[in-house]
Amino acid sequence: MNFINKIEKKIHESVSPLIKVSLENKCVLLEGELPSWDAIVTAGTLAVDKKHSLGVINNIKLTGFEDVIRKPAVEDSSLDGTTPDILIIGGGVVGCCIARELSKYSYNTILVEKGYDVALAASSHNDGDVHVGIDLHNGTQKHHYNGRGNALYDDLCKELEVSLQRTGHTIVFYKNWEAKIIYPLLKLQSKLLGIKGVRFSPPEEFKTLETGAPSWSKGAAFMPSGAEVSPYKLTVALAENAAANGVKISLNTIVSGMTTENGAITAVQTNRGTIRPKLVINAAGVFADKIADMAGDRTFTIHARKGTSLILDKKCQAYAVTSMTKSPFSKYDGEEKRVEDAKKHTKGGGIIHTVDNNVLIGPSATETPYREDTTTSKEELDEIYNKLKKISEKMTYGDVITYFSGVRAPTYEEDFVVRKGLFCKNIIETAGIQSPGLTAAPAIAQDAAAWSIEILGNAKKNEAYNPNRKHTPHLADLSVAERDEYIKKNPDYGEIVCRCEEISKGEILDALNSPLPVYTVDAIKRRVRPGMGRCQGGFCSPLIVKMLAEKAGTPLEGIVKAETESTILYGATKIGEEVGNGK
Amino acid sequence: MANSNYFDVAVIGGGPAGIAAATAASKEGASVFLIEREARLGGILKQCIHDGFGLMRFGERLSGPEYAERYIDLLKETAVEVSLLTFVADIKKENGEFKLTLVTRAGMRVITAHSVVLATGCRERTAKQVLIQGTRPSGVFTAGTAQHFVNILGNMPSKKCVILGSGDIGLIMARRLTLEGAKVLGVFEVKSTPSGLTRNIAQCLTDYDIPLHLSHTITRVFGEDRLTAVETAQVDEKMNVIKGTEKIIECDSLILSVGLIPENELAEKLNIPLDRKTKGAVVDQNLMTACEGVYSCGNALHVNDLVDYVSEGAELAGKYAAQKRSGTPKYIDVQSDASLLYIVPQKLNINSDLSQVKVYFRSSSPVDGATLRVSVDDTEVLAKRYAHLRPPEMESITLDLSQAKNAKAVNLKIEVKK
Incomplete structure (x- = not known):
C-alpha cells in the first residue's frame, strides 16, 4: 500500500x-x-x-462556513504601476524583520500590510518569549531558526533601542522523580540541541531566584538563554528602522490576486493598484497559504489556533521573575490524568514577567476556522486561569487588568515553511510561523535576504544604511537627574498623560514624529503604552484623542481607535457646537 | 517660605478632598504644598456639570464646577503653594519625614514634608475587570470617560447605548446622553437593588423613561470596528448568568458604571495597610493611616456618594496633618458584624481625643426601621433609629467615645426588629 x-x-x-x-x-x-x-x-x-x-x-x-478576510476600507491607485525589486506581504515581526534586513541593500522594497498598522495580528498578540527551544526537535526548521534567532536578539534590541530582559526561562518540577529523572534528560537534550547554560536549581535556591515559585516546587530547570521582549514594540521598531533606511511601508494594503507566467509572478493586484515586483516575499501570517496559492507555490495549509492570555497588574510583578512553566511530565495530585498539552501543540502556557513589568498568564490553545478571531470567552479565560493558578498560587481574578486572544498560524506539519519557491521562481515563503516565530524572525530574515540576493543578483550595499534607531526611552525608568535633563530640553517630558504607566506627553508626541507615525489610539498604545495600565485608558484616552486630533489637525471625531471604521466620537454636542468642540 | 522645598504638609491630589485638606491645614498655620496632576484644580468635579452638589455644605444645589469654585476661592485666600501638572513619581519616608519626587514641566523636583495627606481619589472599574468578553471594538467606555468626552471635550461618544451598572455616574450619564439626543436603551444592574442614590434613579431614569433591568448583566460585546451589539443575560442570586436568558441588543456603545476603586498606589508604596472592604487605607479617628504622618481622605479613603462628605472628611485630615505629632499612638479596633458594609475609621487612637469621633458607615443591605447600636467593649453607648438604611447611601454620625480610653474595642451593628 x-x-x-x-x-x-x-x-x-x-x-x-x-x-x-x-x-x-x-x-x-x-x-x-x-x-x-x-x-x-x-x-x-x-x-x-x-x-x-x-x-x-x-x-x-x-459546511456553511465562509472564509472571510477583513479588508481595508480604502481603495486608490497609490501603488499602481510601481515596479519594486521586492514586495514583502505582511507587516508582522517576520515581514518587518525581513524589510529591515533588505534595507541594508539598495533594492527598492515595498512592504504591504492589510491592517492600519504593523504588528496587528500574532505579533502583538503573543507572550513575548524569546525561546530557549528545549522542546524543539533536531532537524526541524523551528529548532534551526530558534537557536540562530535567539543569539541575534541582544544586538538587534541594542541597535533598535528595544528592551530585552534575559532573565531566563524555568521549567518547574512538581515531583521529586522529575528532578531526578527528567532534569538529567533535559540537560542531555540541551547539549544535543546546542543550548547553553541549562542547570538544575534546587528548591531552596529556586525560591530566591524566582519570587513567584510555587509552594510545591521540587526545583526547576533554569535556562539562562530564555528572554522577554515586547513583541509589538520590537515589530514597530523594525518597521521604523526599515522605513528610515528606505523601505516603503504601505499600510491598509491588501493583496487580492497575482498574475503568473511561466512559473513566475508578473503582477500583484491590491486595493491600491497593481504592483509588478521582481520578487515577492510571503510573510502573510494566517493568510500565508492563500498568498502561496496565488503564486502557485502552495505546499501547506494554515489552520488557525487561538490562544488567550491574561495580564496582571504591575502590583503582582513578583509573581514571576523568569518565564515559568510546569514540567509537563507529571500530573497534579488529585488530577485524573495529566493535561497533554503537547497534543494541543502548546507548551501549556506559563507565568511570564514582561519587559513592562506586568505578569502575563497564558496562552491557551483552541483550533478555530476563523483566521482573525481574537474574541475572548469566559470559558477560555477560566481554562487558562484555573490551569495556571496552580503555578501562580497567589493570583486572583482581581489581579487581572486585561486579557486578549491571538491567532497562531501553524501548518499541519507543525513546522515553519521557510524556503525559496518550489513551483514559482520569484517567491520566498516564510509561512507556518507560530511559536517560536518571534525568536526565529531575525534568523529567518537573514535567510530571506540571502535568497533575495541569490534570486535578484547585483546586490549593492545601501551606503546610507543605519542600523540604529533612536528612540526616547521610557522616562519613568531613568534616574531623577537623567529625567530632569530630558524635561529641561523639552517640558512635554514633564507632563504625565498616562498615570498608570507614567507616560509623558513628550514621549507620545515623539511616537508621532517617527518614520512610521500612525494616528490611532491603539497604535499609540503599542508604541508608548498609554492606556495599558490598570485603568485601561479610563483617564488618558480622552487626552490621547485630543492630542492626536491637534497634531493631525482633524476634529476630535476624526480620530479612531484602530481600523478606519472604529469611530470613537460622533461629533460635537449641542453645547460643544457653540463653543467650538472643546478647543 | 517661597521656593523652599520643605513643607509642613504635602497634599497629594487637587480635587475636592485635596483642596479642603490643604485649606484646613493652612488655617492651622502649617506651610502647605498642594500637588495636582492635571492643569486645573477640581478633580472629577470639573466634568460633573449636573447639580445637586453642596446641599449639605452650602444648603444650595450647585453644579460640580461651582462647588469646586467655592473651595478654590477659599484656597486662594491661604498661602498654600499649588503645583499643577505635577505628578508624584515616588514617595519615601526618611527619618520621620516624607520625601516626594515630583515630575513637573519645569523639571524634576524633590520636596520634603512633615506630613502627607493622600487625596488621590478613585478610578473606575473597567469592562475587562467585570469580565466582559467578545471582540475589542471602539464604543466601550467607562461612564467617567464618556462624561469627559461629553462635558469637557464637547463631543458625543454614543448615539445609542446600553449602560451596565446603576452607579451614580452611570445614571447621570444616562440622563446627560439623553439630553444630548442619544438613545439610552436601558440600564442593566447585576444586583437585585440599584447601586446609585434613590434620587438619581428617579431624576435620571424614571423621568426619562429609561428602563432599569435589575439582576441583569452584559456578558459579551460584538463588532469588529465600532461596537454593534451587546449580549445581556439575567443572573441568579449568586450573580451567575442564567443560561437561556441571553438577548442581543443592537447599539453603538456600552457604558460602564460598575464601581469605583480608591487609588492607593502611593499608600502601597509606603506599605500602608488597606481595608479589604473600603479598598482605602485603614485610618484612625484623625484619618491618620498606620504610617505615622500620612493621612487619607476623600474617595481615596472610601468611595463617597456626596462631595459634601468628602470636603468634611478632608478638612479633618488637613487639620490633623497640620498638627505636630506628639506621643505614640495606641490603637484599638472599631469592629462591626456583617450588618455593616464598612466603617471608617477602622481604628481609634486612644492616646488622642475621643470625645468627637466622626464615624462613616454603610449598611450591607437595604433595611427599614433599623437601629444602629454602638458599644464600647460590652457597654452600649448609643442606639440610634433610622427609618431607612441603603447601601448606596452613606451615613455619618459623631460619637463621644471617651470611655473607650481603657477599652479593647468599639463595636457597631445594625439591628432590624422582625
Missing part, C-alpha cells in the same frame, strides 16, 4: 469516508466537506507524512 492509500485509510476510518485523498504536486490533497471543524483539523493532522510529501493541502470545506 503506498503512503497515500495509508493516509486515506486512516482518514476514512477515523474521520469520514467522504474525504477525497490524492497526491498533487507532491502534496497530500484533501477535498470534501464536513460539518465539524475539529474533524477537518484531525483529517489534516492525519495526512502529514513529511518523508513522502511536501505537505498537506487541506481543502476540506466546513
Whole structure:
C-alpha cells in the first residue's frame, strides 16, 4: 500500500469516508466537506507524512462556513504601476524583520500590510518569549531558526533601542522523580540541541531566584538563554528602522490576486493598484497559504489556533521573575490524568514577567476556522486561569487588568515553511510561523535576504544604511537627574498623560514624529503604552484623542481607535457646537 | 517660605478632598504644598456639570464646577503653594519625614514634608475587570470617560447605548446622553437593588423613561470596528448568568458604571495597610493611616456618594496633618458584624481625643426601621433609629467615645426588629 492509500485509510476510518485523498504536486490533497471543524483539523493532522510529501493541502470545506478576510476600507491607485525589486506581504515581526534586513541593500522594497498598522495580528498578540527551544526537535526548521534567532536578539534590541530582559526561562518540577529523572534528560537534550547554560536549581535556591515559585516546587530547570521582549514594540521598531533606511511601508494594503507566467509572478493586484515586483516575499501570517496559492507555490495549509492570555497588574510583578512553566511530565495530585498539552501543540502556557513589568498568564490553545478571531470567552479565560493558578498560587481574578486572544498560524506539519519557491521562481515563503516565530524572525530574515540576493543578483550595499534607531526611552525608568535633563530640553517630558504607566506627553508626541507615525489610539498604545495600565485608558484616552486630533489637525471625531471604521466620537454636542468642540 | 522645598504638609491630589485638606491645614498655620496632576484644580468635579452638589455644605444645589469654585476661592485666600501638572513619581519616608519626587514641566523636583495627606481619589472599574468578553471594538467606555468626552471635550461618544451598572455616574450619564439626543436603551444592574442614590434613579431614569433591568448583566460585546451589539443575560442570586436568558441588543456603545476603586498606589508604596472592604487605607479617628504622618481622605479613603462628605472628611485630615505629632499612638479596633458594609475609621487612637469621633458607615443591605447600636467593649453607648438604611447611601454620625480610653474595642451593628 503506498503512503497515500495509508493516509486515506486512516482518514476514512477515523474521520469520514467522504474525504477525497490524492497526491498533487507532491502534496497530500484533501477535498470534501464536513460539518465539524475539529474533524477537518484531525483529517489534516492525519495526512502529514513529511518523508513522502511536501505537505498537506487541506481543502476540506466546513459546511456553511465562509472564509472571510477583513479588508481595508480604502481603495486608490497609490501603488499602481510601481515596479519594486521586492514586495514583502505582511507587516508582522517576520515581514518587518525581513524589510529591515533588505534595507541594508539598495533594492527598492515595498512592504504591504492589510491592517492600519504593523504588528496587528500574532505579533502583538503573543507572550513575548524569546525561546530557549528545549522542546524543539533536531532537524526541524523551528529548532534551526530558534537557536540562530535567539543569539541575534541582544544586538538587534541594542541597535533598535528595544528592551530585552534575559532573565531566563524555568521549567518547574512538581515531583521529586522529575528532578531526578527528567532534569538529567533535559540537560542531555540541551547539549544535543546546542543550548547553553541549562542547570538544575534546587528548591531552596529556586525560591530566591524566582519570587513567584510555587509552594510545591521540587526545583526547576533554569535556562539562562530564555528572554522577554515586547513583541509589538520590537515589530514597530523594525518597521521604523526599515522605513528610515528606505523601505516603503504601505499600510491598509491588501493583496487580492497575482498574475503568473511561466512559473513566475508578473503582477500583484491590491486595493491600491497593481504592483509588478521582481520578487515577492510571503510573510502573510494566517493568510500565508492563500498568498502561496496565488503564486502557485502552495505546499501547506494554515489552520488557525487561538490562544488567550491574561495580564496582571504591575502590583503582582513578583509573581514571576523568569518565564515559568510546569514540567509537563507529571500530573497534579488529585488530577485524573495529566493535561497533554503537547497534543494541543502548546507548551501549556506559563507565568511570564514582561519587559513592562506586568505578569502575563497564558496562552491557551483552541483550533478555530476563523483566521482573525481574537474574541475572548469566559470559558477560555477560566481554562487558562484555573490551569495556571496552580503555578501562580497567589493570583486572583482581581489581579487581572486585561486579557486578549491571538491567532497562531501553524501548518499541519507543525513546522515553519521557510524556503525559496518550489513551483514559482520569484517567491520566498516564510509561512507556518507560530511559536517560536518571534525568536526565529531575525534568523529567518537573514535567510530571506540571502535568497533575495541569490534570486535578484547585483546586490549593492545601501551606503546610507543605519542600523540604529533612536528612540526616547521610557522616562519613568531613568534616574531623577537623567529625567530632569530630558524635561529641561523639552517640558512635554514633564507632563504625565498616562498615570498608570507614567507616560509623558513628550514621549507620545515623539511616537508621532517617527518614520512610521500612525494616528490611532491603539497604535499609540503599542508604541508608548498609554492606556495599558490598570485603568485601561479610563483617564488618558480622552487626552490621547485630543492630542492626536491637534497634531493631525482633524476634529476630535476624526480620530479612531484602530481600523478606519472604529469611530470613537460622533461629533460635537449641542453645547460643544457653540463653543467650538472643546478647543 | 517661597521656593523652599520643605513643607509642613504635602497634599497629594487637587480635587475636592485635596483642596479642603490643604485649606484646613493652612488655617492651622502649617506651610502647605498642594500637588495636582492635571492643569486645573477640581478633580472629577470639573466634568460633573449636573447639580445637586453642596446641599449639605452650602444648603444650595450647585453644579460640580461651582462647588469646586467655592473651595478654590477659599484656597486662594491661604498661602498654600499649588503645583499643577505635577505628578508624584515616588514617595519615601526618611527619618520621620516624607520625601516626594515630583515630575513637573519645569523639571524634576524633590520636596520634603512633615506630613502627607493622600487625596488621590478613585478610578473606575473597567469592562475587562467585570469580565466582559467578545471582540475589542471602539464604543466601550467607562461612564467617567464618556462624561469627559461629553462635558469637557464637547463631543458625543454614543448615539445609542446600553449602560451596565446603576452607579451614580452611570445614571447621570444616562440622563446627560439623553439630553444630548442619544438613545439610552436601558440600564442593566447585576444586583437585585440599584447601586446609585434613590434620587438619581428617579431624576435620571424614571423621568426619562429609561428602563432599569435589575439582576441583569452584559456578558459579551460584538463588532469588529465600532461596537454593534451587546449580549445581556439575567443572573441568579449568586450573580451567575442564567443560561437561556441571553438577548442581543443592537447599539453603538456600552457604558460602564460598575464601581469605583480608591487609588492607593502611593499608600502601597509606603506599605500602608488597606481595608479589604473600603479598598482605602485603614485610618484612625484623625484619618491618620498606620504610617505615622500620612493621612487619607476623600474617595481615596472610601468611595463617597456626596462631595459634601468628602470636603468634611478632608478638612479633618488637613487639620490633623497640620498638627505636630506628639506621643505614640495606641490603637484599638472599631469592629462591626456583617450588618455593616464598612466603617471608617477602622481604628481609634486612644492616646488622642475621643470625645468627637466622626464615624462613616454603610449598611450591607437595604433595611427599614433599623437601629444602629454602638458599644464600647460590652457597654452600649448609643442606639440610634433610622427609618431607612441603603447601601448606596452613606451615613455619618459623631460619637463621644471617651470611655473607650481603657477599652479593647468599639463595636457597631445594625439591628432590624422582625
